[in-house]
Amino acid sequence: MDWGNILGQSITQGLGVLAVIYALAAIGLNVHFGYTGLLNFGQAGFLAVAAYGLAVTIVVLELPLFVGVVIGLLAAVALALLLGIPTLRLRADYLAIVTIAAAEIIRLLVRSVTLRDIFGGSDGINAFANEFFSYSPFSAGLELGPVRLSQNDLWVVVVGWTLVALSCLLVWLLMRSPWGRVIKAIREDEDAVRSLGKNVYFYKMQALIIGGVLGSLGGFIFAVGFQSVQPDSYATDLTFFAYAVLILGGAGRVMGPVLGAVVFWFLLVFIDGTLAQLVQNGTITFIRTDQVGQVRYWILGLSLMLLMIYRPQGILGDKKELALDAR
Amino acid sequence: MRPRVASWLAAMAAAVLMLLGIGGVAAAAPAAGASGQVGGVSSLADTPLADDDSAVAATxxxxxxxxxxxxxxxxxxxxxxxxxxxxxxxxxxxxxxxxxxxxxxxxxxxxxxxxxxxxxxxxxxxxxxxxxxxxxxxxxxxxxxxxxxxxxxxxxxxRTADGENGGGTAGRSTLDRALQLTVDGLLFGLTIALAAIGLSLIFGTTGLTNFSHGELVTLGALTTYFFSSIVGLPFVLAAAVAVLVCGLLGGVQDKALWGRLRKRGTGVIAMLVVSIGFGILLRYVYLFFFGGNTRQFNAYAGQAGIQLGPVLVTPKSMVAAVVAVAFLLATAFWLLRTRSGKASRAISDNPALASASGIDVERVINRVWIYGAGLAALAGIIYSLNNGVNWFQGFQILLLTFAGVTLGGLGTAFGAIVGSLIVGVMIQVSTLVVPPELKNVGALLILIIILLIRPQGILGRRERVG
Amino acid sequence: MPDDDAAALEQADIAEERAQFAHTTIAGELLGRRKAVEALADVPHEPGVPKPDPILVADGIVRRFGGLVAVDVAHAEIQRGSITALVGPNGAGKTTFFNLLTGFDQPNEGKWSFNGIELKGKAAYKVARLGMVRTFQLTKALSRMKVIDNMALGAKDQKGEHFWAAVIPGIWRRQEQSIEAKADGLLARFKLDTKREDFAGSLSGGQRKLLEMARALMSDPDMVMLDEPMAGVNPALTQSLLGHIMDLREQGMTVLFVEHDMDVVRSISDWVIVMGQGKVIAEGPPDAVMSNPAVIDAYLGAHHDKALTDTGESLSFTEPE
CATH class of the missing domain: 2.60.40.10 (Immunoglobulins)
Incomplete structure (x- = not known):
């Protein structure tokens, strides 16, 4: 067993691009689900519109990077408005179904042959991140003990974690303010908030937009980090895993999504690597090498279940507080 | 008129034969190239650990x-x-x-x-x-x-096809195409309806928004495949056994998992997340044992269509439709006429009241699970007749099932049937206007629009505040 | 069901409580009460009667659920500065009428005004901002928030509730301090000051009712609408809750409340409106209404198998919920 290699890979991934992407997606979901109680199952859609907004602006419209970022952000806001206007007056379940449907609509549209000239069909759009990397101050990669990052990845990760830190700061500032108090009260009981003269619909819309925009930052990192946007990266699974990340870390806690993302990716890669080696050296015989990835999902699904049943407050949450939850 | 009557007779005869499990007519043609899709759909970006980059020729x-x-x-x-x-x-x-x-x-x-x-x-x-x-x-x-x-x-x-799903309807008059698509849509809608009833009843009686319901659908197809292609039972028998087995497994699932969560007082949103995890677990267990390929049922892999006037239908689809309608009618009978069916509606209405009036709520819920899982299995089997069996098919149609349930009004069984039929027809007929690859987009958009106009769904009721 | 026990307990303690009411009401010589009683003295005892100084006027309010007419109120007025009780058997449409007046539900027909402002089509939060604040039958304490946060939420016109201002604490910190001071005052008045930092979900049923009422007062409303303020409340707390409601009148607020316990209605209300099958069937001061044959019929009609007990000098209607 090459534990050094496995641990190195796990730590690298736990701090790497994917952890950043899922942290940002989950920070957005935390605003939606953790604080406001909105069941957004279309977070993948927010990442997708941002990533495609960026890529299409650069590749098809041939405009600079920052215009792409602005367009991506505007697209996320527009998506939030589109989703929110019909559903935020309805029961929570409707938002869940409409958001999951909307995310699928986006994925089907961008992968369609009809719109291939714009979105590149199922292959997506590739190689558009040159400008982003041209700003990189790094002239070499990073090798710090077991952590190994290429020159490009290092830049992506530095920008990514900076965005994560800023997002956390924003969430922290918001949630300790009277605005955050209204938001949390809506999670508890929106009729009560309404009876106290607050425009609940308006606040829910604001929360949906903020969470969507924070998630869309993950979309930008996804796009530049892999220098490619592909429609099937933005399927429902992405949203589900972001929920797993959020619940693992602790919903309704500022640092919950960040811790969740790091632990999630560390464990996933660690389990993957350990299983792969155990299969390769013949310790485990009932799994083939190509099935290791599948077994990893068993563990993922099972952990999500067990976590929700036995430790729904996640790593950072307070069990006593959650016990008060009537839902 | 004569050819049309003849084809009707032929169709009916085919249906009867197939119902009896003979299915001789069906042996026209096996499927064109069983799909060779390698590797499942996985949106999670791959995290390559041992990248072997020593590539040699002949790749x-x-x-x-x-x-x-x-x-x-x-x-x-x-x-x-x-x-x-x-x-x-x-x-x-x-x-x-x-x-x-x-x-x-x-x-x-x-x-x-x-x-x-x-x-x-x-x-x-x-x-x-x-x-x-x-x-x-x-x-x-x-x-x-x-x-x-x-x-x-x-x-x-x-995998190619003529007439039924593919571009085969091109070149015919719009009316004919609309008719053909409506018939296709009704067949698909019936399939969704079978899956939707369980989803809706379980939501109504327990409040669970079950994101692992699609895996019940897949299980139906997988068990049928197991009994017919591996054990070697005749297809109809294998399907019947599969529906029974899946129904019972649904009951077991409720007893072993959801019933216990209800007893612990787990909230509905927590249960929803549990169902997401359970769905992921089941999907990848299926993938592990079944593999990533789409496989066909041996018996009815490919089948020539029968021309009924302007509409081309395969005998297996007709039989499937008859079976689906029969089961939907049986469900309606159960809900309206039997003690446990009425009880399940009472629980959906008001669980506390139902419990207070002497209904054994847990028992009724367990029965809802058994029937719901059985119907979902049947949906999976019917879906696979035309689309083959794969490990994630239930998840693929889960969203459309949700759309049907929501459209009809969350928690009402009859709403689920109506909503599903609308979704099915909408999906197919929309291909008159939009490219077939975008047909689901149209259906989902219409879902959103209907929710705007009638938030409680077609047959749903509004809630009281306070 | 716990509510059953609570109801039974309350009934058992009724005699004792009544003695206590008598004591407080007589000793106080309450100014607000005397004003309200005097203002309503010459008003005829009939359904839909106009009041000398109405704060709330409803006209032709109809709400249908499918074929069922839940509410059909031809005319109703609430006297400013009074405590008005809304009573009636289960299913009489009291809560629905409440929801309609406060904007939580919209009627099929009719219009109504508050302080002279038309409320038809106004969203619930706008109604609350105009000064008509309600509570709920099933208490809506915000469980996973502290008691003090529950209170602070009730305050109106908070700068920090605007998104952009929220990020800059300097904009709202001073206002926040004054809100907290006000909240602490109210908490002390409602004897919840020791619970300030507790989660609202950890309070008892009665304490939640108190919190909900105190929270509503944070916005300095003109009118408080209480939907069954006594339901599920420990008898030990009923007394203080009643005292607080009477206190509202003394401070110049108008109270409309839904209640089942006729002893409660009799002891604190100046005027009683009786609903039956969606309509207003009787109005008048408590004693007059309780001897009204139409009212007794309405209760008997809906409750032929329920408790209707004659406890000496008055009727007591109790409804196990």
């Missing part, structure tokens, strides 16, 4: 394109590109999307593209180059992704 992707009767089709164009970075034998890295190749099928329908190195490639078939009247069985699947190992060849096959 290629190949396949064969045939019509539904297994006759090869020549001169069909396919595009191949790499969907991730690959390394060629000289060690040069080719970034994703940089390698592209276009190829035409030869006279024997075969094609092959040599590749620079191992990795994930996507293959797109140009449906415009398929002959008139032939389209893809699943028009959404015009692109396949294949993971080619170094020094190995990957195979990609596209």
């Amino acid at each position: 290629e992707v190949k396949g064969v394109v045939t019509d539904p009767n297994r006759e090869p089709i020549a001169a069909v164009q396919l595009d191949v590109t790499n969907s991730e970075d690959v390394t060629d034998p000289s060690g040069t890295v080719i970034p994703a999307g940089e390698f592209t190749a276009t190829v035409e099928t030869k006279d024997d329908g075969t094609w092959a593209v040599p590749l620079p190195g191992g990795g994930r490639y996507s293959v797109t078939i140009d449906t415009g180059t398929l002959p008139e009247g032939i389209g893809l069985a699943d028009p959404d699947q015009d692109t396949r992704t294949v993971n080619v190992l170094p020094e190995k060849s990957g195979t990609v096959l596209f």
